[in-house]
Amino acid sequence: MDAARRKQLIMAVANTIISHADELTALDQAIGDGDHGVNMKRGFEAVLADADNLAAKPLPEMLKGLGTHLVMKVGGASGPLFGTLFLSLAKEIPADPTLDEVSRALGQAIEAVKARGKSAVGQKTMLDVLEPVRAELADADRHDLVARLERRAAAAARATAPMRAIRGRASYLGDRSIGHMDPGARSVWLIVAAICDALASPARHEEKA
Amino acid sequence: MIKGSAAHVGIVIVSHSSKVAEGAADMVRQMVGDSVPLAWTGGNPDGGLGTDVAGILAAIDAAWSPAGVAILVDLGGAETNSEMAVELLDETRRRKVAICNAPIVEGAVIAATEAAGGSPLDVVKRTAEELSPL
Numbered sequence: 097m098d099a100a101r102r103k104q105l106i107m108a109v110a111n112t113i114i115s116h117a118d119e120l121t122a123l124d125q126a127i128g129d130g131d132h133g134v135n136m137k138r139g140f141e142a143v144l145a146d147a148d149n150l151a152a153k154p155l156p157e158m159l160k161g162l163g164t165h166l167v168m169k170v171g172g173a174s175g176p177l178f179g180t181l182f183l184s185l186a187k188e189i190p191a192d193p194t195l196d197e198v199s200r201a202l203g204q205a206i207e208a209v210k211a212r213g214k215s216a217v218g219q220k221t222m223l224d225v226l227e228p229v230r231a232e233l234a235d236a237d238r239h240d241l242v243a244r245l246e247r248r249a250a251a252a253a254r255a256t257a258p259m260r261a262i263r264g265r266a267s268y269l270g271d272r273s274i275g276h277m278d279p280g281a282r283s284v285w286l287i288v289a290a291i292c293d294a295l296a297s298p299a300r301h302e303e304k305a
Numbered sequence: 306m307i308k309g310s311a312a313h314v315g316i317v318i319v320s321h322s323s324k325v326a327e328g329a330a331d332m333v334r335q336m337v338g339d340s341v342p343l344a345w346t347g348g349n350p351d352g353g354l355g356t357d358v359a360g361i362l363a364a365i366d367a368a369w370s371p372a373g374v375a376i377l378v379d380l381g382g383a384e385t386n387s388e389m390a391v392e393l394l395d396e397t398r399r400r401k402v403a404i405c406n407a408p409i410v411e412g413a414v415i416a417a418t419e420a421a422g423g424s425p426l427d428v429v430k431r432t433a434e435e436l437s438p439l
Contacts, residue, residue: 129380131355138351167389168358171349173382175358176389212385264381 097192102158103151108294110140110147112286123279127266131172132279139170139178155193159186173264174280177213177222184208195241199233206230213263220259220266220273222280228252229288246292253277253285314420314429315342315368317376318413319361319383321354323347329377329410337417344368356383361390365402373401373426375433377413401426407433 113120113136121133142165143150150161163182167175188201206226210216217227232241232248254277261273264280316333320326326347333343344367349355361376368374376391378384384404391402403426405412416433424432 134353135349135355138349167393169350171351171353171355171357171382171386173385175382176385179389212388 097155099151102155103147105291105294106143106147106150106158106162108290109287110144112290113137113140113283114144116282116286120279120282123277123282126276127261127269127273128264128279129172132174132283135170135172135174136178136283139166139175142166142169154191156186156189156191159183159189173213174283177209177280178283180208180212181205181222181226195233195238199230202226202230202233215263218259219262220256220278220281221261221263222278222284224256224259224278225249225252225281225284225288229284242292242296246289249285249288249292253281256281312372313341313370313423314372314416314426315344315370315374316413316417316420317361317364317368317374318343318345318347318409319356319364319376319378319387320345320347320409321356321379321383323352325379325409329413332410333413333417336414337421341417341420342368342370342374343417356386358386358390358393361387362393365390365394365398369398371401372420373403375416375420375426375429376402376404377407377409377416377433378404379409403427403430405430405433407436411436 117133117137120136121130124130124132143162146165150158153161159182163179163186166182167179184205185201188204190197206223209223213221215221215223217223228248229245232245256278257276258274260271261267261269266273318326318329326345330343330345344364346360346364348357350357365374376387378387387404391399405416412433415436416429419429419432
């Protein structure tokens with residue numbers, strides 16, 4: 097993966113979060129404190145502003161830089177949670193990973209997110225999309241993998257709607273949290289979809305204005 | 306950010322609101338006095354409601370004491386961001402910081418009272434946490 101490709105991935109992820117900030121905020125207003133969209137947007141705007149610098153680094157250092165921006169800029173619990181996801185991926189992933197290495201690194205990162213959030217799969221959180229995506233990545237059958245990942249992420253995020261929140265602000269609502277998609281799960285879905293779309297499209301090089 | 310005695314455990318107050326954090330710190334100063342290092346931080350990096358890892362790190366630094374620092378937090382993100390900040394400290398400092406599971410205002414006053422008496426960090430933390438419902 098070259099710098100142009102890394103930049104394409106960074107831009108795709110940052111832009112999708114930024115352009116969905118209102119939707120994420122609306123989801124969070126339903127079951128949380130209504131700051132998820134604006135917080136994630138603040139974090140990914142810092143990522144976007146640093147995209148050239150980040151893309152010039154090898155993959156692990158790029159992920160570390162991205163995670164650090166989220167930790168320092170998001171300003172809510174999603175900062176350490178999404179920051180920890182990228183910081184632990186950075187620690188576990190080689191510079192030019194195979195799919196097996198990506199799925200193993202994601203498994204380690206998921207454990208780190210669980211520890212950070214004192215949470216587990218099935219509690220209506222970002223983990224409920226991360227874990228199915230990891231399982232899909234680990235599948236030995238690689239046929240049509242990118243499209244399958246995207247579908248799996250979408251289905252997993254939607255499946256958080258009927259769940260009852262146990263962790264985070266949504267847990268204060270108890271049964272009233274049922275019926276709304278978890279905003280953190282939606283953010284992971286958006287990130288996975290952006291990565292899949294970018295990987296499915298040919299590498300783009302800097303467009304001159 | 307007024308410095309107290311270096312022999313006493315320092316107190317850091319982390320709220321989503323800078324007004325709550327500052328107000329809690331004012332109460333500590335009035336009720337406990339100036340013998341304890343004390344710092345507060347509140348608000349996200351843009352100044353809105355939320356918490357800020359860089360602000361928490363700066364507050365830990367400002368209230369630093371060789372005896373350690375006890376952190377009082379309010380809701381969810383304040384705790385998660387405080388844990389993140391503690392993890393970013395170097396190894397020797399990290400072991401001397403404790404996040405207290407206690408109500409922020411009452412916990413800060415009780416923790417500071419205990420710290421002013423010269424108690425070590427684990428006692429300061431435990432005393433603050435005795436206020437907790439669980």
